[in-house]
Amino acid sequence: MLLLRTTTTVLEAHCYVVAPHDGAEALVVDPGAGSAPEVRRLLADHGLRVGAVALTHGHADHLWDAAAVAGDAPVYVAPPDLYRLDDPAGALGEPLATMFRELAVEPWRRPADVRVLPGELFAGGGAEIVPGVVVRAVPAPGHTEGSTVLLLSGAPVTQGVLPAGADVHPDVTGHHLLALCGDVVFAGSVGRTDLPGGDEREMISTLRTLGSSLAPTTVLLPGHGPSTVLARELATNPHVRAAFSAR
Template identity: 45%
Template structure:
């Protein structure tokens, strides 16, 4: 499996590229503002074609360059499926159902500003809604949904950062991978051996040592506590978390090093706590 990351320059949002194998279709996750150049470089270096895009939630810093990435891939003839009758709709863009509305105007619905500038000002481009936006299928919340051939994702709702925030779990078989060096100390003598991993695209639900903020539109602190307590009890400690910002981590590390997770284990969704 191919697992790569580039970092969008606006708010340092992680953008991931996943593919079952080289020279095939790829899934790009959370193409934030300014991520097109890095994402395209990763696609080229692995001889991949853009097959689908997944948005872990609808905040502006995770969705902004979605249309621009599709256009760039089309310009270089790097789309996995091209419909000559509707080329703008040849890449499905999946987002959790409760956050669909945010793609109408992510700038307004995220309400992020800095130094008097809205998100569009910081990005330097206007928002363009992708043509083929779809709710992540309901079936993917009960069993793995094959978003690309050979790549299945199983979703778990994780509201709190936004109404639609979701974790997407998948199994991967990887040998030496630079992202895994952030969390796994392998024996150098076994660097070329492949290992099976359970991974989760965590969006802005949980970070290494922190969690997503709940003071933006759609945020709910009590929901976040409930979500974190559920994850603490239900997710295997060996699970590798691919967060929306910052370093890769594991659920085990967060049990020991995340004060917000520790608090959630106690409060756990009690509005009177």
């Protein structure tokens, strides 16, 4: 499985490209503002075409280039965050809305084919969004109402961490669960809950759920910053540790 990444975006938000192999349809996750040119390069380098776009949540820095990247392909988002695609910057509230519009330069353009994440992704072993890429979705509210962790399995990793600056996941032995976790949890931190739609209690519940239900070897691929491993965050992340001690 190919796992590609670019961070050429406003606020350095990661955009991931997942495909079963060269020449296949790809799933693009979180195409933030400014990501479209680099995504096109990654697709061309590997002979890929966009089969679908999936959003971990509806914040502007993770979806601004969705229309440019997707074209006629569907763009999926969890139902609670669907409303944010009407005006992603506005949903941030002021003064962030104005700031983001200025940073993004290009105006917001709603994708042509917006859909909610299929229900079968949330059940059992998940389902294919594009041929050969099986995704399982886990609701993870707290940062936004519809924040969702997208789980992939079978992709090779190196010591459980994607090397900083690498745009191609190393093709080495070792199969682990990969979690595209958006802004739910970061290396050493978690997503903020003080923006519109955020909820600290929901975040605590989400962190407990993820920490207790996913394997400790799960590789966390966040929306910002370096990758990490769940076991490390359970042991050292003060926000995750506090969630388990909260009453």
